Amino acid sequence: MASLLEVRHLKKYFQTPSGTLHAVDDVNFAIESGETLGVVGESGCGKSTLGRTIVHLLAPTSGQIIFDGKDISSPSKKELKQLRKEMQMVFQDPFSSLNPRMTVKSIIQEAMEIHKLYGGDRRRQEQEVFKLMDTVGLAKRLADSYPHELDGGRRQRIGIARALALEPRFIVCDEPVSALDVSVQAQILNLMQDLQEEKDLTYIFITHDLSVVKHISDNICVMYLGKIVEQCSTDKLFEKQYHPYAQALLSAIPIPKVGIQRKRILLKGEITSPIDPKPCCRFVARCPHAISLCSEEEPKLLEVEEGRFVACHLQKIGRAVELTVPDADVVIINQ
Amino acid sequence: MSRRKRASIGTSSSHSGYWANAWGRLKKNKSAIVSLILLILMILVAIFAKYVSPYPYDLQNPAEAYQSPSAQHWLGTDNFGRDILSRIIYGGRISLFVGFFSIFFAIIVGGILGAVAGYYAGKIDNILMRTMDILMAIPGLLLAITLAAAFEPGLRNVIIAIGVAEVPFYARILRSSVLSLKEQEFIEAARCIGASDKRIILKHIIPNCLAPIIVQSTLGMAGAILSVASLSFLGLGIQPPTPEWGSMLSNARQHILNYPHMVVFPGLAIMLTIFVLNILGDGLRDALDPRLKD
Numbered sequence: 047m048a049s050l051l052e053v054r055h056l057k058k059y060f061q062t063p064s065g066t067l068h069a070v071d072d073v074n075f076a077i078e079s080g081e082t083l084g085v086v087g088e089s090g091c092g093k094s095t096l097g098r099t100i101v102h103l104l105a106p107t108s109g110q111i112i113f114d115g116k117d118i119s120s121p122s123k124k125e126l127k128q129l130r131k132e133m134q135m136v137f138q139d140p141f142s143s144l145n146p147r148m149t150v151k152s153i154i155q156e157a158m159e160i161h162k163l164y165g166g167d168r169r170r171q172e173q174e175v176f177k178l179m180d181t182v183g184l185a186k187r188l189a190d191s192y193p194h195e196l197d198g199g200r201r202q203r204i205g206i207a208r209a210l211a212l213e214p215r216f217i218v219c220d221e222p223v224s225a226l227d228v229s230v231q232a233q234i235l236n237l238m239q240d241l242q243e244e245k246d247l248t249y250i251f252i253t254h255d256l257s258v259v260k261h262i263s264d265n266i267c268v269m270y271l272g273k274i275v276e277q278c279s280t281d282k283l284f285e286k287q288y289h290p291y292a293q294a295l296l297s298a299i300p301i302p303k304v305g306i307q308r309k310r311i312l313l314k315g316e317i318t319s320p321i322d323p324k325p326c327c328r329f330v331a332r333c334p335h336a337i338s339l340c341s342e343e344e345p346k347l348l349e350v351e352e353g354r355f356v357a358c359h360l361q362k363i364g365r366a367v368e369l370t371v372p373d374a375d376v377v378i379i380n381q
Numbered sequence: 382m383s384r385r386k387r388a389s390i391g392t393s394s395s396h397s398g399y400w401a402n403a404w405g406r407l408k409k410n411k412s413a414i415v416s417l418i419l420l421i422l423m424i425l426v427a428i429f430a431k432y433v434s435p436y437p438y439d440l441q442n443p444a445e446a447y448q449s450p451s452a453q454h455w456l457g458t459d460n461f462g463r464d465i466l467s468r469i470i471y472g473g474r475i476s477l478f479v480g481f482f483s484i485f486f487a488i489i490v491g492g493i494l495g496a497v498a499g500y501y502a503g504k505i506d507n508i509l510m511r512t513m514d515i516l517m518a519i520p521g522l523l524l525a526i527t528l529a530a531a532f533e534p535g536l537r538n539v540i541i542a543i544g545v546a547e548v549p550f551y552a553r554i555l556r557s558s559v560l561s562l563k564e565q566e567f568i569e570a571a572r573c574i575g576a577s578d579k580r581i582i583l584k585h586i587i588p589n590c591l592a593p594i595i596v597q598s599t600l601g602m603a604g605a606i607l608s609v610a611s612l613s614f615l616g617l618g619i620q621p622p623t624p625e626w627g628s629m630l631s632n633a634r635q636h637i638l639n640y641p642h643m644v645v646f647p648g649l650a651i652m653l654t655i656f657v658l659n660i661l662g663d664g665l666r667d668a669l670d671p672r673l674k675d
Contacts, residue, residue: 143566
């Protein structure tokens with residue numbers, strides 16, 4: 047099957063007073079229709095910028111975004127409006143992502159109004175709003191409520207309904223559950239999975255929560271300072287990681303047992319500044335395995351085994367550091 | 382069973398909007414409500430001055446000049462024997478009219494400038510806001526005096542003179558509101574569903590910065606009424622024989638020692654109006670603050 051979305055050499059730079067900030071730097075990936083790509087990384091690694099660039103809330107600095115076979119990197123106004131119907135976004139903060147002065151119904155209906163769906167017939171649109179509310183699990187009687195009257199979970203359901211109003215095929219989910227309680231997180235994740243099956247949606251799921259990404263993604267990109275450092279299927283990544291950063295990241299997943307802790311890889315050193323980065327591995331300052339080559343040349347994303355791409359010099363010179371984190375590899379801290 | 386479920390939602394049962402909530406909070410503030418009633422009363426009296434005032438404002442009666450308050454003339458008469466109460470009632474017309482429209486002018490002009498500066502940022506923002514800073518550096522009354530002196534005296538020019546001095550305040554408020562709102566995700570969400578700039582400004586930004594504008598405009602109206610009184614006192618505002626509180630004060634100034642009632646009542650009228658507007662403004666500020674939950 048052809049991929050629904052392909053991103054080639056995508057770059058997004060911001061001009062700041064102290065230099066050029068490389069938020070997204072030469073990112074490549076492809077997503078098949080109906081699958082979910084998880085994007086993980088720490089705060090400020092550019093994962094949200096990546097999502098916003100793909101849905102054209104930010105214009106890419108360079109590179110190509112190919113959606114359904116068409117290059118959409120610099121769409122005209124008309125193309126962009128059409129594109130809005132195809133790709134939507136679910137936002138992180140269920141509190142600031144809803145206009146406090148609008149009712150639930152008008153928030154969901156607005157997109158239909160703008161695009162004059164259902165022939166611009168308000169009555170029909172209203173019907174569709176109620177249908178959508180039902181789909182995302184919102185009671186009809188909440189239609190005239192204001193967002194501040196509802197809890198975080200319900201608010202996020204509104205955000206999802208708003209994204210679905212235009213019947214898109216592709217949705218960028220920017221940390222949609224990170225602001226919610228754990229119990230509500232599960233509900234929303236299940237809802238999103240159900241919707242994906244029902245409506246054949248394709249997701250990019252941006253998060254820093256590894257247990258969430260494990261639950262929902264088919265494939266995962268691990269990002270570090272604007273670059274993808276490791277990319278493979280979810281199962282493969284959780285089994286074994288090749289990039290030292292991915293290893294450190296996954297070693298931070300807590301084990302839900304009292305008195306037991308995983309042997310953590312603690313990263314030392316400062317995060318390299320994303321402003322005017324030097325041509326070297328961006329992880330070199332914190333990497334426990336760094337060699338001299340790492341600070342001289344930028345590693346490329348290479349396929350190290352089937353379906354697994356890693357950007358690390360250690361792979362190339364055959365000094366692959368393998369550090370598995372099975373459950374046996376734990377330290378008993380107090381007994 | 383279903384009833385119980387409904388109860389657990391609690392707040393959502395009262396589909397109260399933001400404005401209804403604010404009104405609920407304002408109602409609890411007694412002094413603000415008293416002020417609101419007084420203000421409405423003043424406006425009504427000003428509108429129906431013709432029917433309410435006991436005498437025409439320009440009816441001169443030299444035989445009855447300099448009278449102290451009495452049953453015939455509740456607030457006494459002035460040096461031409463004109464009824465002071467009637468003149469205060471008609472004067473209120475001018476004061477409220479000028480107060481309202483100069484602020485209206487300031488909101489429209491300042492609002493547009495501020496919204497544009499905040500929304501588009503960058504160079505436009507810099508140029509507009511530095512101009513506002515320059516305007517702000519000139520004392521408001523001095524600016525109004527200069528403008529009033531440059532144009533012919535008259536109602537429209539007084540409104541513009543006072544309005545211009547108020548413009549920067551509204552531009553600043555709107556700009557800062559827009560700047561903070563721009564960062565909110567619901568603006569991004571609106572852009573994501575394809576909303577135009579116009580729609581975003583009108584439907585998403587303006588409704589969310591009305592509260593500070595309303596508060597500032599009540600307080601600003603008090604200032605504007607004081608400014609028009611000052612201008613008229615200096616002879617640059619409303620011209621005689623049209624009654625205006627400031628010009629009444631100016632006229633009565635020479636008689637302050639012998640006939641203090643001529644000064645006291647117009648002065649009280651100014652004071653009361655400003656007091657009422659300030660109390661109401663404070664009340665609105667508390668009522669419109671969404672962080673205060675009742």
